[in-house]
Amino acid sequence: MSDTHSLDTLIQALRRLPGVGVRSAQRMAFHLLQHDREGARQLGRALHEAVDQVRHCAQCHTFTESEVCATCNDPRRDASQLAVVETPADQAALERTGAFRGRYFVLMGKLSPLDGIGPRDIGAQRLIERACDGVVREVILATNFTAEGEATAHVIGQALRSRGLVVTRLARGVPAGSELEYVDLGTIAHALVDRR
Amino acid sequence: MSDTHSLDTLIQALRRLPGVGVRSAQRMAFHLLQHDREGARQLGRALHEAVDQVRHCAQCHTFTESEVCATCNDPRRDASQLAVVETPADQAALERTGAFRGRYFVLMGKLSPLDGIGPRDIGAQRLIERACDGVVREVILATNFTAEGEATAHVIGQALRSRGLVVTRLARGVPAGSELEYVDLGTIAHALVDRR
Numbered sequence: 001m002s003d004t005h006s007l008d009t010l011i012q013a014l015r016r017l018p019g020v021g022v023r024s025a026q027r028m029a030f031h032l033l034q035h036d037r038e039g040a041r042q043l044g045r046a047l048h049e050a051v052d053q054v055r056h057c058a059q060c061h062t063f064t065e066s067e068v069c070a071t072c073n074d075p076r077r078d079a080s081q082l083a084v085v086e087t088p089a090d091q092a093a094l095e096r097t098g099a100f101r102g103r104y105f106v107l108m109g110k111l112s113p114l115d116g117i118g119p120r121d122i123g124a125q126r127l128i129e130r131a132c133d134g135v136v137r138e139v140i141l142a143t144n145f146t147a148e149g150e151a152t153a154h155v156i157g158q159a160l161r162s163r164g165l166v167v168t169r170l171a172r173g174v175p176a177g178s179e180l181e182y183v184d185l186g187t188i189a190h191a192l193v194d195r196r
Numbered sequence: 197m198s199d200t201h202s203l204d205t206l207i208q209a210l211r212r213l214p215g216v217g218v219r220s221a222q223r224m225a226f227h228l229l230q231h232d233r234e235g236a237r238q239l240g241r242a243l244h245e246a247v248d249q250v251r252h253c254a255q256c257h258t259f260t261e262s263e264v265c266a267t268c269n270d271p272r273r274d275a276s277q278l279a280v281v282e283t284p285a286d287q288a289a290l291e292r293t294g295a296f297r298g299r300y301f302v303l304m305g306k307l308s309p310l311d312g313i314g315p316r317d318i319g320a321q322r323l324i325e326r327a328c329d330g331v332v333r334e335v336i337l338a339t340n341f342t343a344e345g346e347a348t349a350h351v352i353g354q355a356l357r358s359r360g361l362v363v364t365r366l367a368r369g370v371p372a373g374s375e376l377e378y379v380d381l382g383t384i385a386h387a388l389v390d391r392r
Contacts, residue, residue, distance in 0.1 A: 033246060108230055
């Protein structure tokens with residue numbers, strides 16, 4: 001119906017969000033127009049603002065509004081350690097532990113041949129240049145422990161080791177606070193192999 | 197971190213969408229900024245456009261960009277029958293059947309005392325005025341067959357009947373194409389009571 005053109009356009013636009021199908025998009029559009037028009041305007045402004053302002057840190061490639069992000073700019077961070085993570089969310093998780101005081105490189109993705117995502121798409125060349133700056137001594141691979149995260153760590157690790165860098169990987173093992181009885185077998189087997 | 201202010205604002209704004217928590221909002225924001233900035237701009241424009249353009253039909257209260265929606269404006273529709281539905285999506289489902297050629301009244305919600313949604317919020321008074329225009333002869337209650345939809349139909353039905361209107365309700369029964377063995381007992385019991 002032509003008298004709902006802008007509603008239809010909104011529903012189509014909402015479907016570009018990951019995980020949002022036609023039903024969810026309808027529900028979101030109806031909700032905003034019926035109950036939260038101010039929220040719709042805020043979201044509209046926030047989208048334009050973020051697209052205009054957010055770019056990638058020249059050093060670690062995470063999202064930032066500056067040339068270089070706050071973490072890379074922080075002189076108290078240990079420049080000899082570089083942690084490689086998949087996403088800013090993973091970086092935030094590592095930061096919350098308070099256990100790492102080095103620098104980061106954020107891949108903004110992971111190798112995924114089936115989706116056509118190769119080393120170039122995750123900035124592998126930029127990572128190698130970053131890691132070979134003469135200051136970094138250890139690269140800690142902190143990609144996820146999924147099939148794709150492991151493959152990413154493997155490929156990146158090989159490339160970095162061949163350039164003489166020390167490359168380590170986050171330890172696999174039994175999660176803190178868990179009872180062996182309820183931990184999956186693969187995790188226990190890894191914890192046994194990696195015992196210290 | 198102050199250098200990600202517009203990203204944080206975007207994540208907060210996305211959380212106002214129904215069913216979107218902080219993780220989904222992060223994932224959506226990262227996806228748009230990393231892979232679909234044009235989609236983000238489109239969504240931003242679509243939100244402003246829809247908020248500016250979409251209003252409620254003066255007759256049936258559905259979303260429209262005109263004073264009166266296309267369905268209410270269509271002279272071929274039977275003005276003596278008025279179907280009451282909860283949402284534009286429900287109206288669209290009824291339209292797809294091709295079995296109804298009357299007019300609609302869209303409540304844009306349902307009675308839900310626990311959420312503080314009373315008769316005023318679903319435009320009960322407007323519905324009564326609309327149904328008492330002297331042309332409508334039958335009001336067909338097509339609210340959902342949920343507890344809240346049934347309660348809404350009950351309350352509205354009483355108000356309309358007390359004004360001398362013929363009020364009917366969509367039939368409950370066994371869905372077309374289904375085998376009794378797999379139909380839930382409540383549905384079978386209703387189908388038995390409402391047998392014809």
